[in-house]
Amino acid sequence: MSESAASTGAQLVLDILTDEGVEVVFGYPGGAIMPLYDAMVGHPMRHILTRHEAAAAFAAGGYARSSGRVGVCMATSGPGATNLVTGILDSQMDSIPIVAITGQVRSELMGTDGFQEADVTSIMGPVTKRSVCVRRVEDLERTLRAAFRVARGPRPGPVLVDIPSDILKAAVPRMDFFAARPIATSPERPDDEAIEAALDLLRDAKRPVIVAGGGVRSANAVHLFREFVGMLDVPHTATINGLGCATPGDPNFLGMLGMHGWKAANLAVNGADVLFALGMRFDDRVTGKPDRFARGAQIVHADVDASEFGKIIPVTVALRGDLRATLTALVRGAARREMPHFTGWTAEAKSFGGPLPADRAPHGELSATDALDAFFAVAPADMIVATDVGQHQMWAAQRQRATHPRNFVTSAGLGSMGFGLPAAIGAQMAHPDRTVVAICGDGGFQMSIAELATLKRFALPVKILLIDNQRLGMVRQWQELFYDRRYSHTDLSDNPDFVAVARGYGLRAERVEDAGELRDALERFFRAKEPSLLHCACFPAENVWPLIPPGATVHDAMDGAPHAIPA
Amino acid sequence: MTLSLVMHDWRLLERIVGLTNRLGCAYTSVNVRAGDAHYHATIEFAGPPDALRRLDAQLTRLLNDDKEMSR
Numbered sequence: 185m186s187e188s189a190a191s192t193g194a195q196l197v198l199d200i201l202t203d204e205g206v207e208v209v210f211g212y213p214g215g216a217i218m219p220l221y222d223a224m225v226g227h228p229m230r231h232i233l234t235r236h237e238a239a240a241a242f243a244a245g246g247y248a249r250s251s252g253r254v255g256v257c258m259a260t261s262g263p264g265a266t267n268l269v270t271g272i273l274d275s276q277m278d279s280i281p282i283v284a285i286t287g288q289v290r291s292e293l294m295g296t297d298g299f300q301e302a303d304v305t306s307i308m309g310p311v312t313k314r315s316v317c318v319r320r321v322e323d324l325e326r327t328l329r330a331a332f333r334v335a336r337g338p339r340p341g342p343v344l345v346d347i348p349s350d351i352l353k354a355a356v357p358r359m360d361f362f363a364a365r366p367i368a369t370s371p372e373r374p375d376d377e378a379i380e381a382a383l384d385l386l387r388d389a390k391r392p393v394i395v396a397g398g399g400v401r402s403a404n405a406v407h408l409f410r411e412f413v414g415m416l417d418v419p420h421t422a423t424i425n426g427l428g429c430a431t432p433g434d435p436n437f438l439g440m441l442g443m444h445g446w447k448a449a450n451l452a453v454n455g456a457d458v459l460f461a462l463g464m465r466f467d468d469r470v471t472g473k474p475d476r477f478a479r480g481a482q483i484v485h486a487d488v489d490a491s492e493f494g495k496i497i498p499v500t501v502a503l504r505g506d507l508r509a510t511l512t513a514l515v516r517g518a519a520r521r522e523m524p525h526f527t528g529w530t531a532e533a534k535s536f537g538g539p540l541p542a543d544r545a546p547h548g549e550l551s552a553t554d555a556l557d558a559f560f561a562v563a564p565a566d567m568i569v570a571t572d573v574g575q576h577q578m579w580a581a582q583r584q585r586a587t588h589p590r591n592f593v594t595s596a597g598l599g600s601m602g603f604g605l606p607a608a609i610g611a612q613m614a615h616p617d618r619t620v621v622a623i624c625g626d627g628g629f630q631m632s633i634a635e636l637a638t639l640k641r642f643a644l645p646v647k648i649l650l651i652d653n654q655r656l657g658m659v660r661q662w663q664e665l666f667y668d669r670r671y672s673h674t675d676l677s678d679n680p681d682f683v684a685v686a687r688g689y690g691l692r693a694e695r696v697e698d699a700g701e702l703r704d705a706l707e708r709f710f711r712a713k714e715p716s717l718l719h720c721a722c723f724p725a726e727n728v729w730p731l732i733p734p735g736a737t738v739h740d741a742m743d744g745a746p747h748a749i750p751a
Numbered sequence: 752m753t754l755s756l757v758m759h760d761w762r763l764l765e766r767i768v769g770l771t772n773r774l775g776c777a778y779t780s781v782n783v784r785a786g787d788a789h790y791h792a793t794i795e796f797a798g799p800p801d802a803l804r805r806l807d808a809q810l811t812r813l814l815n816d817d818k819e820m821s822r
Contacts, residue, residue, distance in 0.1 A: 494804070
């Protein structure tokens with residue numbers, strides 16, 4: 185129990201954040217939250233001023249995704265709060281723990297359509313685990329403590345606390361903090377019968393496949409996942425949020441699963457007779473047409489959230505509980521039994537694959553996939569990558585070599601453009617000594633381009649690899665393939681001079697447009713100690729392959745051959 | 752499907768209504784009674800069985816978070 189000398193609600197907020205282990209918050213001030221910003225003067229809490237509230241929410245998400253700690257963002261009432269919505273929903277979709285604090289107009293003005301007044305808790309309701317307004321200063325500590333508990337789990341997610349400015353200003357008595365209460369429901373482990381049933385299925389399987397989802401990351405169960413798949417010599421794959429769960433270089437890892445996943449992964453899952461789905465939620469970008477997904481497989485689904493069972497895919501065995509407890513039980517159970525090794529099936533599954541198909545660059549032009557191949561070939565092993573959303577995201581996900589799922593930060597469920605740069609800022613704050621790279625497309629980069637100022641102000645050595653194809657590439661690709669090449673509003677060929685823009689913000693910046701220049705440019709890029717931009721000017725018509733069309737199956741996968749680049 | 756729910760925050764009803772609509776269900780009867788520290792709701796839902804099952808599971812999650820926030 186620690187003691188607070190807080191004299192106002194605002195000071196109490198900062199003391200509680202400190203007591204909860206928060207070292208940095210991302211935010212943007214404004215009228216109603218001014219008392220809280222006033223209390224920050226001289227307070228040791230680090231505040232990162234972003235240039236838009238949306239970036240503050242994404243940065244808090246990037247901080248939480250890369251560290252496992254709760255990310256905190258704050259904004260003022262009305263437009264400040266509504267600008268947080270996308271970043272908060274982004275965390276909700278990927279089960280990322282963040283606490284958002286918003287200032288609200290004075291209590292007496294609530295409901296009067298006062299200046300910058302909005303019904304924030306109602307707006308935030310569907311995009312958070314809980315969204316509450318503190319109406320009495322006596323409730324402030326209890327509510328904030330609860331917000332952190334609920335954000336952390338059992339299934340993590342965002343919580344919003346809205347605080348009227350008079351509550352922030354209100355005097356609070358000198359008080360003792362009560363110790364942070366533990367989560368009421370201690371981590372559950374699945375019952376023994378379910379574990380035995382799952383292991384029975386695995387023992388009798390001929391073609392099992394294990395899938396890692398984001399839940400393995402959330403539960404800090406990566407080492408157990410590696411132990412489990414390693415002891416069985418079983419083929420395994422990952423959703424985009426599970427990338428990095430596999431041991432680096434594990435030959436039994438088949439690559440990413442899903443719409444733009446590796447062929448071997450999708451075909452192996454499709455042909456599996458037993459599928460272990462660990463902490464995944466069968467997103468449509470993974471399953472394609474659900475009633476044809478792995479339809480020959482008995483499915484063992486492990487998740488901390490019972491509402492996920494049977495939501496999309498019927499399951500044979502449901503393992504409800506904390507993934508760490510579940511994987512511990514599976515590892516121990518498998519060690520006690522005579523379990524087969526699946527070496528032969530693994531070799532067969534790997535043979536389904538082949539290299540990633542990619543479009544060839546027209547003579548003299550730079551291909552985005554060549555640029556990314558070169559990038560990942562020379563990048564440091566423990567680098568953290570934060571991607572934006574679109575083609576570059578899928579190309580990066582296909583090629584990434586993350587040594588841990590917290591090293592590959594991406595907006596998976598919501599697919600929020602503008603995520604990459606602010607998320608990288610959050611990751612760099614969580615890991616000041618590591619190499620953090622934002623991989624962005626030209627569309628998403630411009631949604632958060634003002635955050636270059638944040639990099640400069642805080643001297644954050646984030647590196648930005650800009651894959652510029654002068655198009656909203658993923659939409660352009662779908663227009664080419666599914667809308668008879670009617671290109672509607674996806675042309676960004678009048679992009680600004682990104683190098684000049686970055687230099688204008690005080691960054692080191694360089695442009696490459698020829699594959700031959702890449703190697704030296706990447707060497708300078710990684711050597712730089714200051715925030716840097718490497719602008720890759722790529723040809724515009726390159727597509728992401730393979731592609732399983734929406735609502736289709738792996739057998740409908742397109743690999744580019746019938747869709748050669750127009751001359 | 753009739754559920755008896757205990758809410759610590761009465762505004763949760765708004766979430767329940769929104770979730771019901773989002774999952775393609777409806778409610779045919781809502782009865783809410785204030786207690787000392789809780790609100791007791793009895794709600795009759797209608798909809799496809801699969802959607803009702805999903806609704807039930809999601810409401811359980813929602814109420815668990817509500818309970819934790821009230822501690």
